[in-house]
Amino acid sequence: MKTFIFEGRQISRIALGTASFGGQKLDVEKSFEVADAAREKGVNVFDTARVYGFNAPCGRQGYSEYLVGRYLRERGCREEIFLVTKGGHPPVNDRNISRLDRKNLEFDVEKSLEDLNVDSIDLYFLHRDHPQMDLAEVMETLHGFVQKGYVKALGASNWRPDRIAWANEYARTHGLTPFAASQVEWNMARFDDRGNTFDLTQFAMRDRDVEDYRRSGLLVMCYTSQAHGLFSKMQEAGGYDALAAAGGLRKYTDPDNRRRGEAVEALCRKYGISPAALGMAYLTSYDFPVMPIISCSRIEQLLDSLSAPDVELTEEDFRLLLGDYQC
Ligand SMILES: NC(=O)c1ccc[n+]([C@@H]2O[C@H](COP(=O)([O-])OP(=O)(O)OC[C@H]3O[C@@H](n4cnc5c(N)ncnc54)[C@H](OP(=O)(O)O)[C@@H]3O)[C@@H](O)[C@H]2O)c1
Known part of the structure; x- marks a missing residue:
């Protein structure tokens, strides 16, 4: 497993997401088996969020955090795991309402610590952005969490890079803790978010952002990193058209994904x-x-997903996969 140093810790380059823990397909026992298997393969970063659990059978926000906390205690592995969670998600039934004010953020982080049953969170993300929210207040509040020892490092999830840059400039000029990480949707597929009317607070990586991120020094955590299994399902179905006919493209209907599917096939053959x-x-x-x-x-x-964690793609592979398409 590839690793790197982040905030003084050696962490795996792949994290385990726990949004589905305790859900319809992964009951508690299976969730714990998944966590065991990930650790055996060298994964030592777990990602959860305050809001996860709202669509589990129990319908309780914080249920994923509770299960992660229970797992860490039962396996005695809190010290081994770099623990990531998120707060400040808007109400799940109205994502236009901001919950990035001090009162809501304090409520969330305290509840996260309680459900996870830990003293401190290694990396704390704001789950969504709200363009009208005063960033000065947000950064002051988050810095307070670091000072209290609630969290060790900060991140912004689903924030546009210019908003992160603005917030970090404010933090630096006011002696506050800047964001050290960003979490966005990023995978091999091209996602055309013009059709995404359901949730405008989600943010997918655009080709033009990659260079900014490279220069920024931020850790980029990628969610939906398998595009919900798009390319595996394409292979199983017998190609892009067969999957499209079966209604399996989901939101990845951008025509460039046909070309990317062919490139994926070629690269899979190249590396076996x-x-x-x-x-x-x-x-x-x-x-x-x-x-x-x-x-x-x-x-x-x-x-x-973890069967070839050490393969390194070349520049030529990148060109084949991405083509010259610019979002
Ligand atoms: N910050 C945010 O706003 C945000 C948003 C979403 C997620 N997240 C985080 O990111 C994590 C992962 O997100 P995600 O669940 O959307 O990611 P994902 O890995 O792209 O989607 C998971 C689904 O992909 C399919 N899949 C995964 N591996 C596969 C394989 N080897 N072969 C075939 N299909 C495969 C499965 O679909 P089927 O069930 O259909 O088989 C699986 O349920 C979450 O647990 C959470 O921690 C963060």
């Missing part, structure tokens, strides 16, 4: 690996800290 393993190789081959977060509905998928 699966599309899911290639997805991990792609994100972990960037020459700056990029960390895919993996998830699964069956443990076999997790093992597949």
Whole structure:
């Protein structure tokens, strides 16, 4: 497993996502098996969020955090795991309402510490942005969490790079803690968010942002790093058109994904690996800290995603996969 140093800790280049822990497909026992398997493969970063659990059978926000906390205690591995969680998510039934004010953020971080049953969180993300929110107040509040020892480092999830840069400039000029990480949707597929009317507070990596991130020094954590299994499902179905006919493209209907599917096939043949393993190789081959977060509905998928964690793609591979398409 590739690793790097972040905030003084040696961490795996792949993180385990726990949004589906305790859900329909991963009951508690299976969730713990998935966490065990990930650790055996060298994963030592766990990603959760205050809001996760709202769509589990129990319907309780914080349920994923509670299960992660229970797992860390039962396995006695809190020290081993770099623990990431998020707060400040808007109400799940109205994402236009901001919860980035001090009162809501304090409520969330205290609840996270309680459910996780830990003294401190290694990396704390704001889950979504709200363009009207005063960033000065946000950064002052977050710095207070660091000073109290609630959290060790800060991140912004689903924030545009210019908003992060503005917030970090404010933090630096006012002696506050800046964001050290960003979490966005990023995978091998091209995602055309013009059709995404459901949730405008989500943010996917655009080709033009990559260079800014490389220069920024931020850790980039990538969610939906398998594009919900798009390329594995394309291979199983017998190609892009077959998957499209079966209604399996989901939001990845951009026509460039047909070309990318063919490139994925060629690269899988070149390295003798699966599309899911290639997805991990792609994100972990960037020459700056990029960390895919993996998830699964069956443990076999997790093992597949982790089956070739050391493959390094070349510049030529990148060109083949991405083409010259600019978002
Ligand atoms: N910051 C944020 O706003 C945000 C948003 C979303 C997620 N996250 C984090 O990122 C994590 C991962 O997100 P995600 O679940 O959307 O990622 P994902 O890995 O792209 O999607 C998971 C789904 O992909 C399919 N899959 C995964 N591995 C596969 C394989 N080897 N072969 C075939 N199919 C495979 C499975 O679909 P099927 O179930 O259909 O088989 C699985 O349920 C979450 O747990 C959470 O920690 C963060």
